[in-house]
Amino acid sequence: MTGAPRLPVFQATGITKVYRMGEVEVRALRGVDVTFREGEFVVLLGPSGSGKSTLLNVLGGLDVPTAGSVRWRDHDLAVPDEALLTRYRRDHVGFVFQFYNLVPSLTARENVALAAEIARRPMTPEEALGLVGLSDRLDHFPAQLSGGEQQRVAIARAVVKRPDVLLCDEPTGALDAATGRLVLEVLAKVNRDLGTTTVVITHNASIAGMADRVLLLRDGLVVQEQLNAARKAPQEIAW
Amino acid sequence: MKVRALDRKLLRDLWHLRVQAAAVALLTACGVATFVGSVTTWRALQRSQAGYYADHRFPDLFAEVRRAPGPLAARLAALPGVAEVEARLGAYGTLELERAAGASITARLISQPPGGSRLDRLHLRTGRGPARPGEAAVGEGFARAWRIAPGDALAVLVNGRREQLTVVGVAVSPGTIYAIRPGDIFPDDRHFAVVWVDEATLAAALDLTGAWNEVGLVLAPGAGAPEVVARVDRLLAAAGGGGAYGRDRHVSHRFLTDEIRQLKAMAAVIPSIFIGVATFIVSLVLSRLVATQRAQIGMLKALGWSGAQVAGHYAGMVAGMALAGGAVGIGGGLAMGQWMAGVYARYYRLPELRFEGDLPVVALALALALGAALLGAAGAVWRALELPPAEAMRPAAPPTYRPGLLERLGLTRWLSQPGRMVVRGLSRRPLRAALAALGLSMAVAVLQISDFTEGATSLILRRELEEGQRHDLSVTFTQPRGPAALAELRALPGVLAVEGVRDVPVVLHHGHRSYRTGLRGVEPGARLGRLVAADGQVVPVPPSGLVVSRQLAGLLAVEPGGVITAEVTEGRRPVLALPVEATVDDFLGAGATMARAALSASLGEGPLATGAWLAIDPARAGEVRARLAARPGVLGATWRAATVASVRAILDELMVTYMAVIGLLASGIAAGVVYNTARIAWAEREPELSTLRVIGFTRGETWRIVAGEVLALLVVALPLGAVLGVLAVRGVAAAMSNDLFRIPAVVGRGEVAYAAGLTTAVTLAVTLLALRWVARLDLVGSLDRRD
Incomplete structure (x- = not known):
């Protein structure tokens, strides 16, 4: 958004990922070269099976590529070292998923505290929940919250550690339009206020308007890259 | 055709659950084995005792007098209610044996009439009974202790006279099964001998020629013992009789009978614990299975399977586990029974061990195992039966948590978030948590029972043989x-x-x-x-x-x-x-x-x-x-x-084996409960544990939640088990006590520490398994699941 040139944080070169599903080999990524820059808001678009989630998992240190190199700053994410990847996730990455994945036995505040307690320089859970507009729902359990509220708790849990990277897999996939916009607004706000590099997977092409850059994947390859000159506000997005 | 497909599913599900199924089968096997083992043992002993008495004609009544003229026996035989009488001579003396020089050996001398006795007859192990003056048969215990065989020479000092005797046989008799020196509590085969000698020899030594001083009576069918005792006492009063008494006052009979009674009491306690724990684990495993197979149940019903058929399917699965465990348990139990009965038979020197397979016992054990398993499965099977197909095919609603007592009291304030997950997970299913803690506490209790016998006998020995007798x-x-x-x-x-x-x-x-x-x-x-x-x-x-x-x-x-x-x-x-x-x-x-x-x-x-x-x-x-x-x-x-x-040698020998077996069984209970509790906690929490791993929890931190749940149960189970153990020990001590022994219900700090320590060690070892489950967690796959 600003004029200063942004430094690349993620650099992936020729990454491939092959899964073995029983006797079938699935090539989820087939030589992807991609770079993400500091503070960038990137949307990944593509049909099911195009490799979006696999790419996101590799960036998040949940999975390692079969071949190729991927680095986040000076971290090599292609090395299957459990302890290092856990460290990386813990210190630098926030995740948001389609189905929230909240712990049902913990309240909103406690779900967020779960991440705060293991972070290096977290904000307070109350701050994080304030950021997503849930200051009045701190002590509610997931079963007492709407879907949108649950997703915002999940975002608060992801951002409470002040992550360098926020990775979201279909964050609005299970939400209606109004709630979805609210969630997108929170994501945009986090990206803007905290300068967090944000990567969002979606099926919803209209969300692409709020990104700095849009990558289109198909059959395990990045087939198109689109730069938005201006980002739309979430409220302007047609659902 | 349909049935075969469902059967195949049953077998595959069983295979999939093999470790848990094996745990259930193992506990069932332990329960059935201890049940079959102890019940067949006491029945075998009871039969052997009854058979021995019948074959060797153990009298119903006994009396000792100073001196009774020979014809008095005939008058006793003529009393109403008396079927048969045999008078004999009995005395105590000292025994001299060359190879036992220096040992002071007390001899219980019993006369044998020419042709052998009719009542309390000898069962010869080797040789023959004494037929001529100067011949003797010796009791088997003493013979073994000093390796005495026919042909050996010994001497007895009785009534101030020394009789030189030649051993012609080694024997036992129903009246000398538990052979102890008067005033002793424990048998001592090296220093106490039963010696049967020719009637004339003993009569001469005791100056009782033509007289007798002991008599055994067999009651006529239907005769009342108290009436006959009164008649006998009247007749013997002049002879210096000490009063007639029944088998219940006969030391040897009472000892063996008490032992059998104790075995019978133990046959109820330990097996119930195992079978109870197996029931609980079945309920745990099956309710989890039905929960994960909701969609399959819905699908089966949608295809037209009846609720009863589906319920039968799950019941069949449980029956499979129980029957497999039961079969192993019956085999093990029969072997154990045969072994234990053999040990007892050798200890009491019973001439014949009447061990039978006891089909009714086996059938009862199987029925118990099956019944307990089906009882454990009942809740889950009922839920499967009740589930409407359409609802069943939708995923189950997420678990609902609301602020509870803990939150209102502010008790969660001091807990970390994982700590809260553990506490709330347990408090959401209080009954299950309570049963799991109870199961685990059973292990503690069983170990205390096993350890207490050692402590109790040590205390008895210390008080009686060290502090009392100085x-x-x-x-x-x-x-x-x-x-x-x-x-x-x-x-x-x-x-x-x-x-x-x-x-x-x-x-x-x-x-x-x-x-x-x-x-x-x-x-x-x-x-x-x-x-x-x-x-x-x-x-x-x-x-x-x-x-x-x-x-x-x-x-x-x-x-x-x-x-x-x-x-x-x-x-x-x-x-x-x-x-x-x-x-x-x-x-x-x-x-x-x-x-x-x-x-x-x-x-x-x-x-x-x-x-x-x-x-x-x-x-x-x-x-x-x-x-x-x-x-x-x-x-x-x-x-x-x-x-x-x-005494210490006898106890040590018995205790070491016994403690090892019970320790193993208790560890089995602890391992079974812990494994299944951890496994279920794991299965239910897998999605949220994946989430924790994704947001940066290490394997160790994630494992701690599963471990925490198990350890929370352990924290409850240890004191509970200590209390249950004390109660169980009191019950067992009371069951084992009799006129001669009062077994103190000793549960010291050492016993509790041992029980708690071993249970904790087994719990920790099994809980470490969960580290492997955490390592195998599919982070990517679990996130897309809508749980």
Whole structure:
């Protein structure tokens, strides 16, 4: 958004990922070269099976590529070292998923505290929940919250550690339009206020308007890259 | 066709659940094995005892007299209610054996008529019975202890006469199954011998030619024992009879019968614990299975399977586990029963072990295992039955948590988030958590039961044989002797102190209750033999009046301040009225003690003693031994150290095996409960644990939640188990106690620490398994699941 040139944080070169599903080999990524820059808001678009989630998992240190190199700053994410990847996730990455994945036995505040307690320089859970507009729902359990509220708790849990990277897999996939916009607004706000590099997977092409850059994947390859000159506000997005 | 497909699913599900199914099968197997093992053991012993008695004609009634003329036996036989009578001669003497030089051996001598006895018949192990003067058969226990075989020579000193005998056979008899020296509590085969000798030989030695002093009677069918006893007592009164008594007062019979009764009691306790825990685990595994197979259940119903068929499917799965465990348990139990019954049969030297497969026992065990498993499965199967197909095919609603008591009380404030997950997870299913904790506490309790026997016997030995009996040697005289005898003993080189003891056989009466026992007179300030209560307190003997064991006070329903009538069953047979001054809560026997001087005065005799306690200079023990053996007035001498050593040896041998087996079984319970609890906690939490891993929790931190749940149960289970263990130990101690032994319910810190420590170790070991599950967690796959 600003004029200063942004430094690349993620650099992936020729990454491939092959899964073995029983006797079938699935090539989820087939030589992807991609770079993400500091503070960038990137949307990944593509049909099911195009490799979006696999790419996101590799960036998040949940999975390692079969071949190729991927680095986040000076971290090599292609090395299957459990302890290092856990460290990386813990210190630098926030995740948001389609189905929230909240712990049902913990309240909103406690779900967020779960991440705060293991972070290096977290904000307070109350701050994080304030950021997503849930200051009045701190002590509610997931079963007492709407879907949108649950997703915002999940975002608060992801951002409470002040992550360098926020990775979201279909964050609005299970939400209606109004709630979805609210969630997108929170994501945009986090990206803007905290300068967090944000990567969002979606099926919803209209969300692409709020990104700095849009990558289109198909059959395990990045087939198109689109730069938005201006980002739309979430409220302007047609659902 | 349809059935085969569902059966295949059943087999595959079982395979998938194989570790949990194996845990259920294993616990069932342990339960069934201990049940079949102990029940077949006691039934085998009971049958063997009954068979032995029938085959060798063990009498129903017994009486001992000083001297009865031969024809009196025929008059006894003519009494109404008496079917058969056999009179014989019995006496105690000392035995000399070349290879046992220096050992003081007491012999119980029993006559054998020409042609062998008709009642309480000998069962010969080798050789034959004594047929001619100078021949003897010896009891198997003693024969084995000294490796005696036909042809060996021995001598007995009886009534001041020495008889040289040749061993012609080794034998046992129903009346000498539990062979102990009078006054002893434990058998001592090296120092006590049963010797059957030719009738004429013993009659000559005892000056009882043409007379007898012991009789056995067989009751006629339908005859009432008390009436016959009364008739016999009237007839024998003139002969100096001590009163007839039934098998229930026969020491050997009572001991074996008590042992069988204890086995019977134990047959109920341990198996119930195993089967109860197996039931719980079945309910755990199956409710989880039904929960994960909701969609499959819905699909089956949608396809047209009836609820009953689906329920039957799951019941069949459980039945499979139970039957597999049951089959293993029956095999193991029969082997265990055969082994245990064999051990008992050898210990009691039963001539024949009547061990049978006991089909009804096997069938009952299987039915129990199956019933318990189906009971455990009932809840889950019912839920499967009730589930409407459409609802079943939708994913289950997410678990609902609301602020509960813990939150309102602010108790969660001090817990970390994972800590709260653990606490809330447990409090959401309080019944299940309680049952799991209960199961785990059973392991603690079982271990305490196993450990307590050791502690209890050590305590008995310490109180009775160390703190109570402080003499080195206990000497028994052939007949009551005056102060000169004690002075002679005191004068022996090496004897440091002597205290006289007067033992009188009595029947004590209080109200309508009576009890045959011994009345003992001791020096009021005796140092070498004291009355020590269970708590270690020394109860002083008052100058007059009785101190009775609490057991005896209970049997006679008498309290301090009451007066007991003592009917002396020897000598002039006086009847004494003796006030009870105090009771002593001791462990062994059911006796009464008073000051020797007061006893002599009551009996109207001088200061006589039937034996003495000696303190010996250890350096001169051999010398004392030799001199005592040469004294004709000394019937026997027992070295306390030898008694303690032989009792300890018997106990140690039995305890080591027993403790190992019980420890293994208890570890099995703990492992089964912990494994399944952890497995279920894991299965239910897998999605949220994946989330934790994704947001940066390490494997160790994630594992701690599963471990935390198990450890929380352990924290509850340890004190609960300690309490249950104390209750169980009390029950077992009460079941094992009898007239001769009071087993104290000892649960010390050591016992609890051992039980808690072993349970904790097993729990931790099994919980470490969960680290592997965490390592295998599919982070990517689990996130897309809508749970």
